[in-house]
Amino acid sequence: MRRRLTELGLAAAVVTAVVLTAAAIATSWGGWYWLFGAAMGLCLGAIALARRRKPVAAATLGLVLAMGAVLVANLAGLPREPGPAGILALAVLVGMVVRRGAYSKAAAVTAGALTLVVVVFLASQPVGGEVNVVAALNAFGFAGAVATGLALRLADATRKETEARVRSEERLQLARELHDMAAHHLTGLVLQAESARILARTRPEELDGSLAEIESAGSEALNAIRRVVGLLRDDGDGMSRRPAPEQVRALVQRFERHGPPVRLDLPEAVGAWPPEVAGTVHRVVQESLTNIAQHAPQAREVTVSVSEDGDGGVHVRIADDGPPGGRSSRRGGYGLIGMRERVEALGGTLQAGPRDGTGWLVAATLPTGYD
Template structure:
């Protein structure tokens, strides 16, 4: 949705710049002098709108077209090119390459854009010492594209480093969970096995029930270890099916709590580990808070939806609000908010329709590499 909005705003700005420039040229120059500039502006704008498919090729094509338009305008005695629409399009193209491409390719495109600026300056014909406005606008657009691209590049790098930190923190926490959860299950398994040995000597008729409990505890321990070890795998498909993780959390919660209305996506596509881990943590912490602070709750709902761009998580209950924590450490409300916002998402927790509590988080479905 955000990308579509950006494309719409850019397209609107380009059309507006073309129309405004054409109207100004038609008023001052008269005739059909505006037609060439409008055509060049629309062509450069179309290239800018299609930039994501092949950014380097799009930027190169845009720069070549801008150089050609500047030369044609100079030789044919037309208004100077590229005009405002072309400058905006070139700024978008150059800025994207600076943001996303390697340094060598970015430097090459920036040098090409500087060549366009110099060509426009040399092709201009200042009258009476007046400043070449078109050349000045091209220089401003060039500088603005570089500054914006570098700023966005830095922001992307910071976001990537933050996501990596979140990922490391998830794995460290899961390592602790492997120790705590698996050790808990195995300790119980050992105790029950010892009890079975005692029963075998003193009350053999009760041995079958004890062995059944040992078998159940062993299965739970094995499931816990497989789940946590799977989450600790350092691969992009480590959390390929987060709905299963959420379903397991709900199953554990329902052992000692109310039945949960569960709504999960049927999408089998892999999820980025950072997103899947955060979804699991939000659900886990929310259910833990319900068990600790709202044991009277009779209705609990967990909803996880995924659309083209975002993952939406929502946990609600009808427990009393008075016992809810305001701020908690660890993986409480503060921890959940930090984890979600570190991935560029939004988080909200608070009273729900005058009764109960709601935790809602929205995360990007993908994380930039």
């Protein structure tokens, strides 16, 4: 839908530029002088609208066609080319190649655009240092297209690098969580299996009890791993498009399928949180519930609270009443280091540790960037 609206907007802008330019030429030049410029503007606009299939070929064709239009207009005494509609279409073509094309192709298209600017400047026959308006528009249009394309290319590269780093961190985090869980339970199963082998040789009458213990431990390990995997499962784009409170509610619902009941406190309406803030709120709650499922399955009640204050701050609080033993705010395997890095990267603060009396508390404060 967004792409379709963009294309419709470009088409409307090209047609508007063609109509206004044709009207201006018809008023000042008279006759049919406007026809050639209008035809060229529509042709270049059509090429720009078809750019997505082969952007480099479209940009090359547009530049060659514009170059020919400049020469024809100069020899036939017609208004200078390319006009505003053609400049807009060519700027879109050049900007797209500069943004998405290979470096060699982007450089070649940029060189072609620079050549066209020089040709238009020479064809405008400047007198007394005055440059034709069309030449100036071409220079500014292509300069803006190249600059915009480079800026978007840099933004795309930065975003891809960030996404790759985040994905790598998520994979490492998932590996740590599963390792912590699997190593604990599987070690116990191995030891019990070794004991069963000894019992089979020395006291076979006790073997059934030992096998029952192995079965019980295996079931417990399977349930624990299912809880962790269920919480760490990343719903990707489906989650990112949902408001932060709904993301938290979905996490809690998954947690309650295998864990204790959760007392959930969410704001009825929130401001337009930036994506990185909403994502961090989601991760803080996710990591905290994962830790509870993994290290405090005997907790009887969990509290999850998300609130927003009047100063543009988001407060996240996750508490449980399970024993704090075995959990450490300094141990990276529980994801607390990752949570802290996420929160502090946005200028927020995070505290994690035992509560007064019993249980564990994770509290984070995040600025949303608006007042």
